[in-house]
Structures are given as structure tokens and as C-alpha cells.
Amino acid sequence: LKCWPGLIEAYRNYLPVSEATPVITLQEGNTPLIPAPTLAERIGKQVQVYLKYDGLNPTGSFKDRGMTMAISKAKEEGSKAVICASTGNTSASAAAYARRAGMKAFVLIPDGYVALGKLAQALLYGAEVLAIKGNFDRALNIVREMAEHYPITLVNSVNPYRLEGQKTAAFEVVDALGDAPDWLCIPVGNAGNISAYWMGFCQYHSVGKCSRLPQMMGFQAAGAAPLVSGHPVENPETLATAIRIGNPASWDIAVAAKDASKGSFSAVTDAEILDAYRLLASGEGIFCEPASAASVAGLLKVKDQVPEGIKIVCVLTGNGLKDPDTAITHSNNKFKAGIAPEMEAVAKVMGF
Numbered sequence: 001l002k003c004w005p006g007l008i009e010a011y012r013n014y015l016p017v018s019e020a021t022p023v024i025t026l027q028e029g030n031t032p033l034i035p036a037p038t039l040a041e042r043i044g045k046q047v048q049v050y051l052k053y054d055g056l057n058p059t060g061s062f063k064d065r066g067m068t069m070a071i072s073k074a075k076e077e078g079s080k081a082v083i084c085a086s087t088g089n090t091s092a093s094a095a096a097y098a099r100r101a102g103m104k105a106f107v108l109i110p111d112g113y114v115a116l117g118k119l120a121q122a123l124l125y126g127a128e129v130l131a132i133k134g135n136f137d138r139a140l141n142i143v144r145e146m147a148e149h150y151p152i153t154l155v156n157s158v159n160p161y162r163l164e165g166q167k168t169a170a171f172e173v174v175d176a177l178g179d180a181p182d183w184l185c186i187p188v189g190n191a192g193n194i195s196a197y198w199m200g201f202c203q204y205h206s207v208g209k210c211s212r213l214p215q216m217m218g219f220q221a222a223g224a225a226p227l228v229s230g231h232p233v234e235n236p237e238t239l240a241t242a243i244r245i246g247n248p249a250s251w252d253i254a255v256a257a258k259d260a261s262k263g264s265f266s267a268v269t270d271a272e273i274l275d276a277y278r279l280l281a282s283g284e285g286i287f288c289e290p291a292s293a294a295s296v297a298g299l300l301k302v303k304d305q306v307p308e309g310i311k312i313v314c315v316l317t318g319n320g321l322k323d324p325d326t327a328i329t330h331s332n333n334k335f336k337a338g339i340a341p342e343m344e345a346v347a348k349v350m351g352f
């Protein structure tokens with residue numbers, strides 16, 4: 001039996017690790033690249049669309065890629081505790097990997113704006129969860145300051161090891177397709193992941209693993225779209241709480257990636273996000289969280305600009321199970337309640 005060893009072992013030659021690095025892994029990475037024929041049909045050209053379903057990582061989001069690196073390096077450096085600000089997924093991932101490493105995890109979250117599944121995870125993994133009366137941007141400022149004043153390692157994506165780990169998603173896309181896609185559509189919040197993907201594609205390109213580089217197409221929620229408007233948003237709002245961010249930490253790197261790749265940033269409304277979210281589930285059989293659906297909402301929004309015949313990868317950053325409330329509230333489907341426990345009654349409701 002050949003087991004996937006986790007992404008640090010799989011891509012060791014491309015990562016800043018040494019023999020001295022204790023590898024803290026939950027065998028993250030190696031997520032599927034799933035063809036999306038329903039989406040391709042919606043675009044209406046001879047395009048191929050694939051979904052990089054990173055919601056299948058151990059804690060259900062792409063953050064695990066960054067966290068295996070950040071926690072392994074923190075452990076190597078002798079750190080006893082980590083801290084992060086989070087809209088939910090980073091906190092779940094940091095909590096899991098910190099506990100795996102025998103470290104303490106402190107997470108700051110915006111009170112009332114974290115999806116239920118993510119909160120459940122952070123609590124059960126045993127993190128110290130601190131809800132602040134402020135948004136993610138405020139929380140990030142606080143933890144950055146904390147890490148300067150106290151002996152605690154910051155594991156937000158401003159920690160360079162996070163992006164190092166996350167760039168492996170680009171490696172996997174190239175390994176699966178045999179080359180880079182033409183377009184990479186990705187949701188953008190704090191702008192770490194788009195930066196990491198670009199690093200990964202560039203690194204693979206520089207060693208001849210791919211012959212071209214994709215155009216980086218970043219999508220933000222309309223109420224939280226600082227990179228689209230060009231200035232920070234004081235009070236970001238979107239139902240896609242994972243990307244409810246007004247002042248992305250990796251702003252400059254993301255803009256550089258967008259420019260170098262001849263890509264673009266666009267905004268998608270919550271209604272467009274929900275349409276894509278439902279279409280992914282009912283049309284492709286893939287349940288992602290709302291923020292993840294922004295990549296697909298964006299692709300559908302700019303479909304007239306899609307060149308004929310290209311290969312497109314949309315990144316699905318998180319698992320739909322993270323946010324059951326949104327699924328139940330915004331499904332167009334209702335379950336039928338109060339049915340008598342008899343076959344005839346069930347058959348009748350089914351229309352037989």
C-alpha cells in the first residue's frame with residue numbers, strides 16, 4: 001500500500017525544510033481536480049473546466065497546506081504556542097495542527113461571523129477561542145501586535161511558511177493536467193492563497209515542470225472587494241463570511257501576481273455566489289462553502305471574456321459542511337416533514 005505522505009514529504013525539494021524540521025502532518029494535499037462539465041456547458045464554448053477541491057483537506061479547507069508548514073517550522077524553532085486571526089478556516093486548521101504538534105493554539109475570531117462548522121472544529125480541537133467585537137481586519141492587527149510582544153508564533157498567511165505550503169496546490173494542478181491551465185479562478189479574501197498559487201506556478205515554470213503560466217483571475221465578494229476598488233473597505237459585508245475582509249494582508253503580492261499574469265480582479269454579489277454555490281451542488285455534485293463558490297460565480301460572470309478552447313481551473317477552497325446554516329437557509333430545496341411511518345404514505349408523497 002502506497003500512502004500519500006502529506007505535502008511536505010511529497011514536495012520536500014521545493015520547500016524550505018531540512019532534516020531538522022519535525023514534519024507535523026495530517027496527510028493534507030493531494031486533493032482531486034474534478035472535471036466540471038455542467039459549468040463548461042454554461043460557458044458555452046469548447047472550454048474545459050476543472051475544480052480543485054481543496055475542501056477535502058483534513059480540516060476541510062486549503063489552510064491545511066499552509067498550516068502543515070507553519071506549524072512544522074514553529075515546532076522546529078521551539079515555539080510552544082501559536083496565534084491567528086480568522087474568519088474560521090484558519091482557526092480550525094491552526095487548532096488541529098497545533099494540537100498535533102503538542103502546542104497551544106489561540107484564535108481570534110469576529111464575534112458572530114464565523115460559520116458553525118468552523119467554530120465547532122476550533123473548539124473540539126482544543127483551541128482557546130477568543131471572539132472579538134470587531135471584524136477580521138481588526139483581529140489580524142491585534143494578533144500581529146501580540147506576536148511582536150509575546151512569545152507566540154503568528155500563523156496567519158503573513159507568516160511566510162504559510163504561502164510556501166499553499167503553493168503546493170499549484171504544483172498539484174500542474175501535476176494533474178500535465179501543464180498549467182490558461183485561467184486560474186480563485187476567491188480572494190486576505191489574498192494569501194492567490195499569492196501562493198502564483199508562487200507555485202512560477203516555481204514550477206522555472207524548473208520546466210510547466211510550459212506556461214496561467215492568468216490569475218481573483219474574485220472578491222462585492223461588499224468586501226478592496227482589490228477591485230483599489231482601497232481598503234472599512235466595514236466589509238458578505239454572506240461569504242470566510243472572505244469578509246476589507247484590508248488584505250497580501251495586497252501587494254496579489255496585485256503583482258494579477259499584473260504579471262495579465263489576470264484581473266472582479267467582484268461577485270452574494271446573489272451570484274449563492275447561484276454558483278447551488279449550481280456546484282446540484283449540477284456537479286460538489287458541496288463547497290459560499291466563499292469557495294466565488295471562484296465559480298466569477299467565472300460565470302466573465303464568461304463572455306473566456307477565450308474559445310481554454311483550460312480553466314476554479315479553486316474550491318473549503319468544504320460545504322463548514323457552513324450548514326447557509327446551505328439550509330439558501331437551498332431552493334425543502335424537505336418534506338410530518339410523513340406517516342408507512343410505505344404507502346411515503347410512496348404517496350413521492351408521487352407514485
Ligand code: F0G
Nearest residue numbers: 086087089090189190191192193317318
Ligand atoms: N476561501 C475560504 C474558504 C477561506 O477560508 C478563505 C480565507 C479564502 C477563500 C480566501 O483566501 O485569505 O488567502 O485570500 N480564510 C481566512 C481564514 C481569512 O481566516 O480562514 P485568502
